[in-house]
Amino acid sequence: DGGITQSPKYLFRKEGQNVTLSCEQNLNHDAMYWYRQDPGQGLRLIYYSQIVNDFQKGDIAEGYSVSREKKESFPLTVTSAQKNPTAFYLCASSPVAARGELFFGEGSRLTVL
Amino acid sequence: AQRVTQPEKLLSVFKGAPVELKCNYSYSGSPELFWYVQYSRQRLQLLLRHISRESIKGFTADLNKGETSFHLKKPFAQEEDSAMYYCALRMDSSYKLIFGSGTRLLVRP
Numbered sequence: 063d064g065g066i067t068q069s070p071k072y073l074f075r076k077e078g079q080n081v082t083l084s085c086e087q088n089l090n091h092d093a094m095y096w097y098r099q100d101p102g103q104g105l106r107l108i109y110y111s112q113i114v115n116d117f118q119k120g121d122i123a124e125g126y127s128v129s130r131e132k133k134e135s136f137p138l139t140v141t142s143a144q145k146n147p148t149a150f151y152l153c154a155s156s157p158v159a160a161r162g163e164l165f166f167g168e169g170s171r172l173t174v175l
Numbered sequence: 176a177q178r179v180t181q182p183e184k185l186l187s188v189f190k191g192a193p194v195e196l197k198c199n200y201s202y203s204g205s206p207e208l209f210w211y212v213q214y215s216r217q218r219l220q221l222l223l224r225h226i227s228r229e230s231i232k233g234f235t236a237d238l239n240k241g242e243t244s245f246h247l248k249k250p251f252a253q254e255e256d257s258a259m260y261y262c263a264l265r266m267d268s269s270y271k272l273i274f275g276s277g278t279r280l281l282v283r284p
Contacts, residue, residue: 093270102184104261104276105219112270120271152219162207162265162272166219 065089068153068167075140075147075174083138083170085153093156094136095164098122098149105152111136140172148174177202179264179275187281188252196247196278198236198262207265208238208245211274214258222247222260232256252282 069084085094093112097105097120107120111130125144130136136155140147150171154164178201188194200206210222223231225238225245236247245262262275 095272097274102276104181105274107271107273110270118271121273154219156270156272161268161270162209162224162263163221164211164219164272168218 066153066155066165066167068151068170071168071170073170073172075172077174078142080139080141081147081172083140083151083153083172085136085138085167086134087136087155087165088134089155089157089165090133091155091165092133092158093161094130095154095156096120096126096128096136096138097152097154099152099169100149108138108151147172177264177266177273179262179273181260181262181275181278183278184276185279185281187283189283190254191251194247194249194252194256194280194282196260196262196280198245198247198275200243200245200262200264202243202264202266204267206238206240208236209263209265209272210234210236210245210247211261211263212258213261219261252280254282254284256280257282 066087075081095110096108106122109128111117127139152169153167180199208225212222213219234249261277264273
């Protein structure tokens with residue numbers, strides 16, 4: 063079954079803890095993205111990666127980190143430096159030939175207690 | 176800075192009425208515009224892109240560079256069109272895609 067898989071679907075963490083959200087794709091797409099979705103603010107870009115071992119900051123990268131060691135995987139770490147981490151996080155991928163045509167995962171909801 | 180603006184948070188229409196979801200962008204280069212849709216309990220998905228100039232599910236959108244707009248239109252709304260709609264901008268040859276804040280369309284029977 064092809065597509066984008068995000069895990070976990072729901073995650074709770076205590077303040078001061080780092081947490082890593084997983085994103086895997088088997089679509090053979092080169093580009094991958096992480097967005098944060100908050101009510102009334104739409105989707106805001108955290109990080110994106112055009113190719114393995116390379117990634118760029120989006121508009122709200124502070125307090126987040128990523129890695130792209132494999133084409134299929136683009137994990138996002140929400141660090142304790144992120145001031146307001148409670149949110150819904152969406153991962154997406156895109157083929158080189160159709161930049162802008164993103165395929166999205168189901169999302170991960172992170173709640174900081 | 177590049178920006179996508181969707182001025183309406185909620186648009187409510189009756190079934191059969193025309194629909195226009197507004198999208199304005201700010202970008203001085205060559206933009207590529209998209210509309211994405213999220214139906215209840217489904218993933219966010221691409222609806223249409225301006226380059227294709229196609230009609231999807233009866234929706235069309237024309238890029239107006241003079242007015243920097245990319246409004247989404249449908250002549251006769253259906254109840255199944257109720258969803259969250261996002262306008263998105265890609266700049267020149269970049270992979271970066273910027274989204275607007277979204278408009279919730281509610282089509283009432």
